[in-house]
Amino acid sequence: MHTIDQLLKSRLIHRGRDLAPPGTLQPSGFTPLDQLLGGGFPRVGVCRIRSTPGIGELRLLLPCLLSETAKLSVFISPPGSAYPDFWQARGVAAEQLLSIETQSVPQKLWTARECLQSGCCNAVILWQEAIRLSDVKRLQLAAAKGQSCLWIMQAQPTTLSLPLTLSLRLQARAKGLEVSITKRKGGWPAGPVCIGWQQLWPDLALSSAIPNNSRPLQPHHLQSI
Amino acid sequence: MLWLYLHFPALQLNSLAPTEQPRALVCERSHTLVQLNGPARAAGLTPAMGLAMASSLCRQLEVIPYNAELNTRRLHEMARQLYAASAEIMLFEPDGLLFKAESMLRYYGGFTRYWSTLERLLNAEQVEVIPATGLRPANARLMARAGQACLDTAPEPLEQQWQWIALQHSELPAKTLSQLHQLGLFRFAELLQLPMSELANRLDRDSISYLRTLTGQKASPVHYFAPPAYFEHYRELPWELSTSLLLREYVQRSLTSLEQFLKARAQVTDAFSLTLHQHQLAPKVVRIEAGRGECRARVWQRLLDVKFESVHLDTPASGFTLRADPGYCDSPEHRDLFDQASGPCNRAELIALLRAKLGAEALGYVPLADDHRPECVAFPQPGTGTVTADTALALRPSLLLKTPRLYRDPLSIVTGPERITTGWWDQNSVIRDYYIARNRQGAWLWVFLAQGDKLSSPAWYLHGYFS
Numbered sequence: 001m002h003t004i005d006q007l008l009k010s011r012l013i014h015r016g017r018d019l020a021p022p023g024t025l026q027p028s029g030f031t032p033l034d035q036l037l038g039g040g041f042p043r044v045g046v047c048r049i050r051s052t053p054g055i056g057e058l059r060l061l062l063p064c065l066l067s068e069t070a071k072l073s074v075f076i077s078p079p080g081s082a083y084p085d086f087w088q089a090r091g092v093a094a095e096q097l098l099s100i101e102t103q104s105v106p107q108k109l110w111t112a113r114e115c116l117q118s119g120c121c122n123a124v125i126l127w128q129e130a131i132r133l134s135d136v137k138r139l140q141l142a143a144a145k146g147q148s149c150l151w152i153m154q155a156q157p158t159t160l161s162l163p164l165t166l167s168l169r170l171q172a173r174a175k176g177l178e179v180s181i182t183k184r185k186g187g188w189p190a191g192p193v194c195i196g197w198q199q200l201w202p203d204l205a206l207s208s209a210i211p212n213n214s215r216p217l218q219p220h221h222l223q224s225i
Numbered sequence: 226m227l228w229l230y231l232h233f234p235a236l237q238l239n240s241l242a243p244t245e246q247p248r249a250l251v252c253e254r255s256h257t258l259v260q261l262n263g264p265a266r267a268a269g270l271t272p273a274m275g276l277a278m279a280s281s282l283c284r285q286l287e288v289i290p291y292n293a294e295l296n297t298r299r300l301h302e303m304a305r306q307l308y309a310a311s312a313e314i315m316l317f318e319p320d321g322l323l324f325k326a327e328s329m330l331r332y333y334g335g336f337t338r339y340w341s342t343l344e345r346l347l348n349a350e351q352v353e354v355i356p357a358t359g360l361r362p363a364n365a366r367l368m369a370r371a372g373q374a375c376l377d378t379a380p381e382p383l384e385q386q387w388q389w390i391a392l393q394h395s396e397l398p399a400k401t402l403s404q405l406h407q408l409g410l411f412r413f414a415e416l417l418q419l420p421m422s423e424l425a426n427r428l429d430r431d432s433i434s435y436l437r438t439l440t441g442q443k444a445s446p447v448h449y450f451a452p453p454a455y456f457e458h459y460r461e462l463p464w465e466l467s468t469s470l471l472l473r474e475y476v477q478r479s480l481t482s483l484e485q486f487l488k489a490r491a492q493v494t495d496a497f498s499l500t501l502h503q504h505q506l507a508p509k510v511v512r513i514e515a516g517r518g519e520c521r522a523r524v525w526q527r528l529l530d531v532k533f534e535s536v537h538l539d540t541p542a543s544g545f546t547l548r549a550d551p552g553y554c555d556s557p558e559h560r561d562l563f564d565q566a567s568g569p570c571n572r573a574e575l576i577a578l579l580r581a582k583l584g585a586e587a588l589g590y591v592p593l594a595d596d597h598r599p600e601c602v603a604f605p606q607p608g609t610g611t612v613t614a615d616t617a618l619a620l621r622p623s624l625l626l627k628t629p630r631l632y633r634d635p636l637s638i639v640t641g642p643e644r645i646t647t648g649w650w651d652q653n654s655v656i657r658d659y660y661i662a663r664n665r666q667g668a669w670l671w672v673f674l675a676q677g678d679k680l681s682s683p684a685w686y687l688h689g690y691f692s
Contacts, residue, residue: 079690
């Protein structure tokens with residue numbers, strides 16, 4: 001008992017009955033996901049998306065980035081630079097998007113903190129694999145100060161438990177994306193739910209005619225074309 | 226006409242950090258004392274005393290070389306500060322300022338209030354000063370240089386007082402002075418007993434013309450001071466500082482002056498450059514840009530702190546110059562009164578802060594180019610205009626790699642090919658067939674097939690993600 005009291009005091013154990021209600025939410029833009037999340041993505045906080053790069057993780061956040069056009073969206077060390085033709089065709093103006101390229105982890109975290117607490121950023125998206133618990137706590141404080149939301153993009157699964165507002169796992173499916181909630185503040189893990197891309201991104205969804213595991217194409221196949 | 230002259234006996238000395246030790250500035254050519262602080266004067270030292278005598282009188286005397294240029298620079302700064310309170314100022318380099326008090330009396334409603342305003346500004350600068358009033362510029366200057374502080378405004382005593390000043394304090398040449406001393410004349414009152422025509426036979430032309438300006442028979446030329454349109458501050462550090470962090474508090478004072486300078490003109494400026502003077506090395510220039518018009522010292526200080534984290538001095542700095550870019554009129558930003566969510570800083574401030582810390586290149590902007598080749602397009606710098614997206618093109622990836630990467634894993638092609646070709650106009654021609662492909666993990670990739678030559682076989686290159 002003594003040790004449990006100590007753990008409670010140092011805030012390492014959270015009681016189920018003390019669950020804080022989720023903060024303000026904003027619609028994600030996808031009805032099945034909104035139903036699963038009880039209203040949408042959090043407006044303030046630190047969230048994580050675990051996915052293979054390129055399966056549609058930014059397209060999932062696109063309606064959320066478009067919700068407040070007066071504010072900045074910041075990409076911190078993305079795997080490539082933002083392609084203007086794509087973003088402008090979707091209504092994200094050039095001056096609304098800020099891409100920052102730095103490899104040093106302290107600088108990435110500093111940039112994320114400054115952007116979050118400045119209050120002029122709608123969403124900050126950070127590509128960073130390993131992140132420490134103390135850093136996440138600092139980022140949570142910065143997000144609360146500036147009323148903004150941080151999305152951490154990770155490809156590798158981790159065992160470390162982090163104080164995140166929301167954690168999602170994405171998996172590619174033939175017709176779209178399968179989203180499952182692995183962790184949620186004020187809620188329980190849920191899912192998976194499937195988001196179809198046929199309507200929004202017809203070029204980026206496989207029609208049912210083509211099987212998902214079609215024969216892989218090697219360079220020599222194409223030479224005959 | 227009432228004039229006020231301020232004599233600054235120790236301008237360079239006062240700009241150094243105060244000390245309890247006796248300290249003196251010494252002229253390097255003549256080895257005589259020029260400026261003394263309080264403890265040095267208490268030890269019995271006087272200006273113009275030889276260095277040998279001074280050091281025998283006071284063993285702990287700290288000696289610093291006198292620099293006339295520094296003194297003059299400081300005088301100009303004083304004029305700039307006092308210009309806020311008085312319109313017509315004349316500079317007497319290297320250590321005096323003359324004010325046309327008459328023209329300010331009506332504005333201030335009396336000399337007492339005029340002087341108290343000037344005194345407040347002088348106290349803020351922490352300089353020793355000897356003020357003297359006079360009916361003519363030359364008289365006020367004579368009184369102040371003789372050390373006779375005087376703040377009278379009535380004409381009669383003013384006309385009397387200057388005549389009792391000893392001749393040696395005047396600007397008469399040494400030869401004339403010794404001539405007059407040999408005649409038994411020591412004060413102006415005695416000298417002016419003699420008729421001017423008689424004196425003209427004995428004294429040279431310059432001395433006569435000086436006497437005529439003192440008595441008001443001849444007007445002295447007047448050139449009024451006009452403050453410069455830009456802000457520039459030079460500060461000598463009390464000792465050499467090796468880290469930029471220690472420099473902070475000294476720069477802070479200059480930034481506060483910059484804020485006052487700009488606020489007085491209702492102006493803002495975009496940037497300033499801070500030049501750190503190092504011994505035997507070229508000075509290091511640190512440029513701080515706010516990204517938009519700014520005048521607040523607090524904001525500049527924040528940017529400077531962030532910048533200083535990456536500035537390393539090769540040798541200790543002995544001084545710095547802060548020079549601001551030309552100021553311009555501020556047009557207030559439109560802020561939403563009811564927008565409670567807006568945080569402590571705005572977009573331009575954030576971008577300026579990131580630029581100061583990470584460098585401009587980390588923000589990943591290249592100049593705007595309207596081109597169909599993926600290597601040649603990128604986001605323009607914020608505020609430089611907008612590119613119109615070419616929606617007629619096929620789907621483009623959301624993230625584009627800077628350089629295409631060789632891709633060896635199996636792929637299945639979904640859409641394509643789309644040929645992107647030529648560029649003969651800038652010797653950067655490309656011929657590429659792009660495909661939208663999907664890999665085994667389900668990632669959507671933008672790939673092209675590079676045709677192999679004799680040495681290499683054809684290979685897939687990854688150029689972007691449809692993230």
